[in-house]
Amino acid sequence: MTSDFTEAEKRGFYKAIYSRRDVRSHFTSKPIEDDILSKILHAAHHAPSVGFSQPWNFILIKNIETKKKIKESFDKEKSRSSQLIEDPKKSKYLSFKLEGILESPVNLCVTYDPTKFGPFVIGRSSIPEAGLYSVCCAIQNLWLSARTEGIGLGWVSILSNQILKESLELPDHVIPVAYLCLGYVDDFAEKPDLESAGWLPRLDLKDVVYFEKWNDKENKNWKSIQNMIKENMDYA
Numbered sequence: 001m002t003s004d005f006t007e008a009e010k011r012g013f014y015k016a017i018y019s020r021r022d023v024r025s026h027f028t029s030k031p032i033e034d035d036i037l038s039k040i041l042h043a044a045h046h047a048p049s050v051g052f053s054q055p056w057n058f059i060l061i062k063n064i065e066t067k068k069k070i071k072e073s074f075d076k077e078k079s080r081s082s083q084l085i086e087d088p089k090k091s092k093y094l095s096f097k098l099e100g101i102l103e104s105p106v107n108l109c110v111t112y113d114p115t116k117f118g119p120f121v122i123g124r125s126s127i128p129e130a131g132l133y134s135v136c137c138a139i140q141n142l143w144l145s146a147r148t149e150g151i152g153l154g155w156v157s158i159l160s161n162q163i164l165k166e167s168l169e170l171p172d173h174v175i176p177v178a179y180l181c182l183g184y185v186d187d188f189a190e191k192p193d194l195e196s197a198g199w200l201p202r203l204d205l206k207d208v209v210y211f212e213k214w215n216d217k218e219n220k221n222w223k224s225i226q227n228m229i230k231e232n233m234d235y236a
């Protein structure tokens with residue numbers, strides 16, 4: 001395999017990153033072809049993982065009864081979480097569409113199995129969460145691959161993991177990490193829905209990058225990149 005990306009390949013890579021969206025609506029009726037779904041799963045399975053432990057499993061779901069159970073859990077949890085905030089924020093939150101469980105042709109639960117390859121995993125003994133981080137890397141691969149194939153993906157975390165575990169018959173030691181809704185869409189929004197709705201803004205990069213230590217944004221040994229970061233250059 002050659003080490004360099006051509007300019008066109010680089011553009012494609014950044015296009016996937018900048019045009020990826022969390023999608024909860026605009027699903028079309030076109031089914032996802034098995035070869036494309038398989039391609040996306042392969043991309044996920046090629047993510048990095050601590051000690052090469054590959055601690056993920058992918059459960060593909062299209063059974064409507066299972067989907068309905070998960071949707072019910074979403075409705076309950078959304079209503080429960082809305083009690084944590086007051087109006088007008090509460091009504092705004094309740095008005096958001098935050099899942100596409102029934103409309104999307106394929107739901108996918110990505111799980112974490114900490115027992116895979118036995119208790120000793122290189123790199124996980126000091127930071128046990130590294131196993132979970134690995135699963136998140138797989139999910140990001142999956143998300144970008146789906147975007148590249150024109151498939152929208154929405155992550156639903158407003159649900160009860162207990163209901164998920166029961167519905168999918170997960171063993172006790174297996175942790176559900178993500179419940180994802182996938183399908184072809186007729187639109188990928190330019191900005192995150194929550195940004196367009198004025199819920200939260202995208203932070204400036206200059207406010208999240210520090211130099212050498214926490215909160216140092218002006219370190220003089222890093223001047224030239226500071227200027228570039230401040231310009232909010234658009235690589236999209």
Ligand SMILES: Cc1cc2nc3c(=O)[nH]c(=O)nc-3n(C[C@H](O)[C@H](O)[C@H](O)COP(=O)(O)O)c2cc1C
Pocket residue numbers: 020021022023024097098099154155156157158191192193194195
């Ligand atoms: C761990 C995680 C959980 C999320 N849970 C939900 C969710 O329950 N419902 C939802 O509508 N979006 C959910 N999202 C999507 C985020 O709201 C979305 O990524 C964010 O607003 C930025 O938008 P973008 O993904 O389109 O760039 C989740 C994203 C992540 C990474």
